[in-house]
Amino acid sequence: MDKILRINMGPNGEPSYTTEPIGDFAGLGGRGLTSAIISKQVPPTCHALGEENKLVIAPGLLGGTTGAMSGRVSVGCKSPLTGGIKEANAGGQPGQMIARLGYAAIVLEGKPAADTLYKIHISADGVKIMPDPDLKMLGNYDTVEKMKQAYGNKIACVSIGQAGEMKLAAATVAFTDMEQRPARHAARGGVGAVMGSKGVKVIVIDDTGMSMRSPKDPEKFKAANRTFVDGLKKHPVTGQGLPAYGTNVLTNVVNEAGAYPTYNFKTGRFSGAAAISGETQAETITSRGGKATHGCHRGCVIRCSGIWHDKDGHYLTKQPEYETVWSHGGNCGIDDLDAIAMMDRLDDDYGIDTIEMGATIGVAMDAGLLEFGDADGAINLVKEVGKGTPLGRILGSGAAVTGKVFGVERVPVVKNQAMPAYDPRAVQGMGVTYATSTMGADHTAGYAVTANLLGVGGTVDPLSPKGQVELSRNLQYATAAIDSTGMCLFIAFAVLDQPETFQAMIDMINTFHGLELTAEDVTALGKKVTKMERDFNEAAGFSKKDDRLPDYFLKEGFAPHNVTFTVSDDELDDVFSDL
């Protein structure tokens, strides 16, 4: 995993590729590597869909190893949604396989001169870049099916659906899961539109003949991994809540806390929450023969994912995640798990970010296009995106554009990216993260729900501004570091609460790579990555004013606590004052 694969898509000459040693980027993986390459090699003021932008796909530092939780893969670029730097990561199998093929990163560069659509095949035998007009405007599911027919059942795929081909700002990059279904997505910020602008429909990964990557010190690595896994199993969130009910365990928790954004962020409790909760979801899944506990990639021991069957017991989609259930559910006043699962499937097939899509439907409901609670209407709106109608293109461009086009005032976005499933007034630590993250509104960038609502990593009153800046700052640095290991962010629950689990994570990296990193080095890495990203954004034109929530969160009281967002502008400007 010491090579970078660069694939140049044009416009001068036919697409071609080169490999090069990782060089100066050594020691970086996942988000650390994608952000380093973007920040060094992409002009911040370039057009996100232009030839100067790059799409970087990078497994983590422990990708392709036997280490638990190491299969996440990062996708980085300049974002067509936010206009700033972007990293979105996903589970699925391609990350592990790219790592085993020896690539620290695949970089898509340039763009084709003509409107040609390509597939790329990467194996131990090399790289093939082939036009394939038959793939035009296929969904992710059909695309993967065609690849399986052509290349067999041992492949993994990285692909885009119709949304990515249309270069819509909510388009995702899909990664196939263990069952070879394109159900895991690097979803946020329009990374799929950038892949679409490069003319690449699908990258087929075949690691036949490659073996697991070997640690420098196999025995110590194995021991560290065991301690790490024990820690994850011991913690109530990673050992019990997430495996049993998946991420959707949060619906009841967040709704109970009065922080569940309902009806396009108008109130904090949804009357239909129980009907779409993780508990109900798991029961439904089990009764239909699906799987309520399942990993999103091999090597996962938390297994918060699952498989959703329709009423007839047939596979429809992965178990919709909490954010998806919320965005299409409570946020739109919809309490029907089947309707939500249908939208999840459509989103995955077209390749659209489920958070952005649900938030956008909420805005469309405020615009009067349909009533809150209209599940069929919402499904039809998602279908518009797949069809590529003008309305579909508006919606697929995200909540900010939809708000502009329909003259809606209440649009819950920061840096043009839609807020996820925690109202920033009732979880003020999340508000700080939404406002200041380099990524736009992003819950994964600094998940203050931990100390604000879950009592993990300490306790900070969610309704008060006090302590939120420090909480968000520390989490944002820690997250940037974890995202750079390529490990699943959910290890953070155990790592934050259990010093020995944190140490085991560091030991895994050290014993694998022969390093001597300390806890301080990990924080330093997180700060370094954050600084690169902030510098890129500043050069792209972001100012302090971009580190703000929309005005109405500071003015509209949010029931049931009747709170507004009270962290001051000065405090927000203080978040990264130590960089």
Added chain:
Amino acid sequence: MDKILRINMGPNGEPSYTTEPIGDFAGLGGRGLTSAIISKQVPPTCHALGEENKLVIAPGLLGGTTGAMSGRVSVGCKSPLTGGIKEANAGGQPGQMIARLGYAAIVLEGKPAADTLYKIHISADGVKIMPDPDLKMLGNYDTVEKMKQAYGNKIACVSIGQAGEMKLAAATVAFTDMEQRPARHAARGGVGAVMGSKGVKVIVIDDTGMSMRSPKDPEKFKAANRTFVDGLKKHPVTGQGLPAYGTNVLTNVVNEAGAYPTYNFKTGRFSGAAAISGETQAETITSRGGKATHGCHRGCVIRCSGIWHDKDGHYLTKQPEYETVWSHGGNCGIDDLDAIAMMDRLDDDYGIDTIEMGATIGVAMDAGLLEFGDADGAINLVKEVGKGTPLGRILGSGAAVTGKVFGVERVPVVKNQAMPAYDPRAVQGMGVTYATSTMGADHTAGYAVTANLLGVGGTVDPLSPKGQVELSRNLQYATAAIDSTGMCLFIAFAVLDQPETFQAMIDMINTFHGLELTAEDVTALGKKVTKMERDFNEAAGFSKKDDRLPDYFLKEGFAPHNVTFTVSDDELDDVFSDL
């Protein structure tokens, strides 16, 4: 003219109004007054369509007098298009009549609680604010017709069409001309959307019983006015070119200079230019019984406006201006004056900015929605806006949104506002104005075409970066001052070249108001207004990076001169370094 009329549209209680003395705003008119009110009384981070924004309508310092060229009226607000401060001005009769009724400004505030549409009647008898659901989704022409039926033939109207009601970011505010047609527009930056957000469809002005405003020194004012008019008649641009051929006299000039943005800013000369030139236009108009020389308001002595008849000799629209002929013409590869006039009529009726609309069609052509040169297709696109279809809403939201939704890279905007009819590579002084104006890309903000192409106010090589910053800076300050007098900007041609005409303009203001302003005071006023506007924009979130042209103008050579925009970022940052 020492009162401000404030009309509060809600949401608490029924719409109501108050009048107050002009107070601290005394001495300001037009843009000076709109920008002062917005900068003092509108929170820069508010939503442009929210209740905190205000729409300010202000005649100039000599509005309602016998002074020549004094009838322009300014409309100010926070712009839904740019997100910054906005002033757009227009001719027509309402400015003079508002001034004679004694109002220095009408300020629309708040917004109605319900989706009610209002008309407002203002006369010497007071102000009436009345719901009128019959006006819903009428065009400007039908709206004005209904007002004439209700209130007679002595009124003037300030209205919005369908675009303003839909709160589209390219929506205008229409002002009736001398023939009571809604053909003069405060067009740029979505001022009509803000009027729509206030629930105000039309303001009917009736100045029955009011007389011309009296100067402090009538004899000296008359003498200054005479000198001023003589100066305008003597100058070749204001005395000959503009009266004979209207603003469209520029088509041949700019095309000849290789600076005419053709096919969405791809090349600098249009093969169809002669067919849509001012010369051809004037000939066509005259042959059909229209008027090729005509004022846009009473008191105009330049008379660059005109009246366009269709092939059957019936009134269709005002004589389309140069910018309109270009935007729908050469920019879209269309060389058909009748098609252009039809789009001008539709734009005026729906209430859409002709520059933004034409630039948007150019972007839509680049997106592949229709071919360059397809006049019928272009007309149909404009009609989509009137119908309020999703496609129409995209287009009516302007070029930047259209580019985003359709994934187009080459979008000629600054601060989200479309560039007018001079390519910034071949008229680099205009490029400096586009980049740095507080208004977004705006030719009127600092019309460097003067010294760059016309040899007015000196000579500066249009293809070189040298001298452009100083030229643009001086013009931007001078323009901010002239816009604050309420005089037509076209007086600048004579004022720049003829010291005695400049002095006569100052004498008019001094003898009317009993002041002793000097030339320095005028420049100081321009700087003061510019500073207020820059400060508002900075507080709204603009940074240096917003004072830039899109990257491709710095990279793509522009034929026939094969030039790129070469004024450096440092030079752009120097434009307002003296503020």
